[in-house]
Amino acid sequence: MEDNAIDPASIDVLLFMSQTADYRIPATAPVLQHRLGLPVDTMAMDLSLGCSGYVYALSTAYAYASMPDVHRVLLLDGETFSKIVNRNDKVDWPLYGDAATATLIEKGNFGESTFILRSDGSGRDAVIIHDGMRNPVNADSLVEVKNENGDIHNRLEIYMDGMDVFNFAMKRVPKTIKEMAEVTGMPLDSVDWLVFHQANRFMTDFFVKKLKFNPQRVPYCIDRYGNTSSTSVPLTIASELRDKMKNGDRVIMAGFGAGLSWGVAAITMNDCSISPVIEY
Amino acid sequence: MEEKVLEILKDLFELETVDKTCSQETCEKWDSMGQLNLVVELESEFDLSLEPEEIGEMKSFDDIIRILKIKLDGKSLG
Numbered sequence: 001m002e003d004n005a006i007d008p009a010s011i012d013v014l015l016f017m018s019q020t021a022d023y024r025i026p027a028t029a030p031v032l033q034h035r036l037g038l039p040v041d042t043m044a045m046d047l048s049l050g051c052s053g054y055v056y057a058l059s060t061a062y063a064y065a066s067m068p069d070v071h072r073v074l075l076l077d078g079e080t081f082s083k084i085v086n087r088n089d090k091v092d093w094p095l096y097g098d099a100a101t102a103t104l105i106e107k108g109n110f111g112e113s114t115f116i117l118r119s120d121g122s123g124r125d126a127v128i129i130h131d132g133m134r135n136p137v138n139a140d141s142l143v144e145v146k147n148e149n150g151d152i153h154n155r156l157e158i159y160m161d162g163m164d165v166f167n168f169a170m171k172r173v174p175k176t177i178k179e180m181a182e183v184t185g186m187p188l189d190s191v192d193w194l195v196f197h198q199a200n201r202f203m204t205d206f207f208v209k210k211l212k213f214n215p216q217r218v219p220y221c222i223d224r225y226g227n228t229s230s231t232s233v234p235l236t237i238a239s240e241l242r243d244k245m246k247n248g249d250r251v252i253m254a255g256f257g258a259g260l261s262w263g264v265a266a267i268t269m270n271d272c273s274i275s276p277v278i279e280y
Numbered sequence: 281m282e283e284k285v286l287e288i289l290k291d292l293f294e295l296e297t298v299d300k301t302c303s304q305e306t307c308e309k310w311d312s313m314g315q316l317n318l319v320v321e322l323e324s325e326f327d328l329s330l331e332p333e334e335i336g337e338m339k340s341f342d343d344i345i346r347i348l349k350i351k352l353d354g355k356s357l358g
Binding site: 148162163166167168169170171172173174175200202203206207210 | 311
């Protein structure tokens with residue numbers, strides 16, 4: 001907000017997307033409203049999804065920004081997976097990173113944006129923290145389980161079946177990107193940037209090859225920040241495209257993960273200002 | 281076709297023995313990288329191009345045969 005001289009009082013809606021919220025109660029968004037000095041007439045609420053989360057949250061922000069009397073929506077997306085991955089887990093610990101991003105969406109004449117948002121809860125167990133409310137936390141929740149792959153977790157830490165997620169992404173993501181090209185009438189070779197959730201570069205490079213998309217137009221930051229769950233799409237834009245994005249660039253974003261849940265967005269970047277990444 | 285697929289699975293996943301029950305569940309080395317290498321081998325051997333959604337369904341020997349038959353039938357018709 002400082003970079004763009006945004007008056008906190010001008011924020012009408014605050015959305016916070018996370019699966020690692022500060023507390024179970026209250027939601028984090030009202031806490032952030034207070035900490036950021038936003039007025040009490042700010043509508044503030046949490047959203048919760050995994051690696052598809054940013055695309056979903058952006059669609060929510062756009063929906064609110066299209067309402068009368070809503071001019072600015074602040075979308076904060078933050079994940080601290082280091083707190084929910086077992087440090088001895090040889091599969092997941094090296095993979096995940098922590099990150100947070102802030103996106104300000106303003107009402108304006110920015111052209112059409114299209115979202116395709118999908119869900120398949122039959123894959124619930126592919127990425128899961130087992131204990132919570134449905135399975136209440138007890139002493140057994142802290143007992144570590146180790147499998148033959150070197151995957152160690154207790155029932156309050158994240159478990160991922162890598163092949164289930166891989167098969168899901170393979171089956172759903174490229175097809176939904178093709179569907180986006182058909183729905184919008186926008187051939188993929190007219191898209192300036194294709195931004196994937198940063199999960200597995202071998203896999204998304206394979207998608208790029210199968211989609212016959214220009215690999216030079218597919219940014220990655222997984223080598224530096226790892227898989228930062230729902231923040232990875234906006235983090236990739238901030239870290240890789242800050243100096244490359246031009247006014248009017250067409251961007252396709254693809255998020256996919258726990259749920260199972262996936263979303264693809266086609267956005268035109270008009271009057272878009274990107275602040276530098278701050279590393280801690 | 282079945283013999284050739286078994287041979288690919290055996291070589292790729294460094295198996296001492298292989299049979300038609302081979303699947304992602306039973307084969308330790310059949311991970312995501314293994315799957316992509318498997319696709320390269322199958323596409324080269326059978327001179328076809330597999331779609332990502334087909335690859336996402338190839339979780340076992342039986343799945344591979346089912347999908348290859350559909351692809352090769354379509355190819356001969358085409």
